[in-house]
Amino acid sequence: xxxxxxxxxxxxxxxxxxxxxxxxxxxxxxxxxxxxxxxxxxxxxxxxxxxxxxxxxxxxxxxxxxxxxxxxxxxxxxxxxxxxxxxxxxxxxxxxxxxxxxxxxxxxxxxxxxxxxxxxxxxxxxxxxxxxxxxxxxxxxxxxxxxxxxxxxxxxxxxxxxxxxxxxxxxxxxxxxxxxxxxxxxxxxxxxxxxxxxxxxxxxxxxxxxxxxxxxxxxxxxxxxxxxxxxxxxxxxxxxxxxxxxxxxxxxxxxxxxxxxxxxxxxxxxxxxxxxxxxxxxxxxxxxxxxxxxxxxxxxxxxxxxxxxxxxxxxxxxxxxxxxxxxxxxxxxxxxxxxxxxxxxxxxxxxxxxxxxxxxxxxxxxxxxxxxxxxxxxxxxxxxxxxxxxxxxxxxxxxxxxxxxxxxxxxxxxxxxxxxxxxxxxxxxxxxxxxxxxxxxxxxxxxxxxxxxxxxxx
Numbered sequence: 001x002x003x004x005x006x007x008x009x010x011x012x013x014x015x016x017x018x019x020x021x022x023x024x025x026x027x028x029x030x031x032x033x034x035x036x037x038x039x040x041x042x043x044x045x046x047x048x049x050x051x052x053x054x055x056x057x058x059x060x061x062x063x064x065x066x067x068x069x070x071x072x073x074x075x076x077x078x079x080x081x082x083x084x085x086x087x088x089x090x091x092x093x094x095x096x097x098x099x100x101x102x103x104x105x106x107x108x109x110x111x112x113x114x115x116x117x118x119x120x121x122x123x124x125x126x127x128x129x130x131x132x133x134x135x136x137x138x139x140x141x142x143x144x145x146x147x148x149x150x151x152x153x154x155x156x157x158x159x160x161x162x163x164x165x166x167x168x169x170x171x172x173x174x175x176x177x178x179x180x181x182x183x184x185x186x187x188x189x190x191x192x193x194x195x196x197x198x199x200x201x202x203x204x205x206x207x208x209x210x211x212x213x214x215x216x217x218x219x220x221x222x223x224x225x226x227x228x229x230x231x232x233x234x235x236x237x238x239x240x241x242x243x244x245x246x247x248x249x250x251x252x253x254x255x256x257x258x259x260x261x262x263x264x265x266x267x268x269x270x271x272x273x274x275x276x277x278x279x280x281x282x283x284x285x286x287x288x289x290x291x292x293x294x295x296x297x298x299x300x301x302x303x304x305x306x307x308x309x310x311x312x313x314x315x316x317x318x319x320x321x322x323x324x325x326x327x328x329x330x331x332x333x334x335x336x337x338x339x340x341x342x343x344x345x346x347x348x349x350x351x352x353x354x355x356x357x358x359x360x361x362x363x364x365x366x367x368x369x370x371x372x373x374x375x376x377x378x379x380x381x382x383x384x385x386x387x388x389x390x391x392x393x394x395x396x397x398x399x400x401x402x403x404x405x406x407x408x409x410x411x412x413x414x415x416x417x418x419x420x421x422x423x424x425x426x427x428x429x430x431x432x433x434x435x436x437x438x439x440x441x442x443x444x445x446x447x448x449x450x451x452x453x454x455x456x457x458x
Contacts, residue, residue: 248292263347266298290325
């Protein structure tokens, strides 16, 4: 028989040999299993650490590859071969590293077979599978990077081709526009030259009087051709009303749909033959034109002149001479319609501005009236408020006085009530004995009355 002592209570047990052997075997197996489990845990920790290190190395390599890919995108085709070589080198290095790790893991597997073949096999298989997945992911990412690079290169080629096509189209369009503008300019020059030749021929054939009348007829014809479309509310005719012995050539007046005059122009047309002995200047006609404008109440004065044909100033276009006479212009015949259009548009804009200004003024008047009404209301309301406030204050003062008066009455009543209560208490405490105390006469009288009452009762 064998004895076993309990480590907690100290009790000794008697066990048979077979039971004792079983107990020893259980303890030995438990220790062995614990030791085996500890070794396996250590091995697994080592494997996990190595796997983490491997993953970190892969991440580092991936970051490095991404940087290289970005660099390759910038250097485009010139660095493609270098990229492929480096990529292949990295792939071979990765494969070599993985093979080394597999060999290392296989060696660890052989070492672990002695302690726990099944657990080691599973751990190594898991590590190999993870390595395979990492290699597959790395390859997929590299393939994606290559595909992205190819797509970028295709986009770059397409953009270059598109830019080339657009550049050629713009160049062609610019050439067409330039040619069209040059052609239009040449046409205008030819037209102007033809007009000059016609005028020169006309001057050679006509007298001074006919020259002036032909210029007037020309302007009138130009106006009548577009009157219905461009100036439906305008009148243009000869000035037949001589005031103080003078009159202008033509008067232009334009009205709005309501019949209000928008624009008025006094026109003077001047022409002379090239071989005229006494050539005049445009300035010689300014004073009379300004006087005619004022007499006929016209806003503008315009001299349509072929005088001073060699003057660069008057040949340039519309000449503003308002520095000498207010609202006066000198033009060549070709600027007759453009000047009327210009002044008409400005007059319509001015009318619109006047209308808007009138509306704004009316709005300001409405706002002013509203503000005045508001101020009047505020003033009257303030007066009524002050009066009501004064009356309310007086009422409060009267109420306060009434309250003070009532409080005094209350105090007096409370004082009377206390005195009455004291008098009542004294009256209730008053007895015959107290009244007759120290008064023999009254005591004798009350005794007699008491005796008489008792005799009546009996």
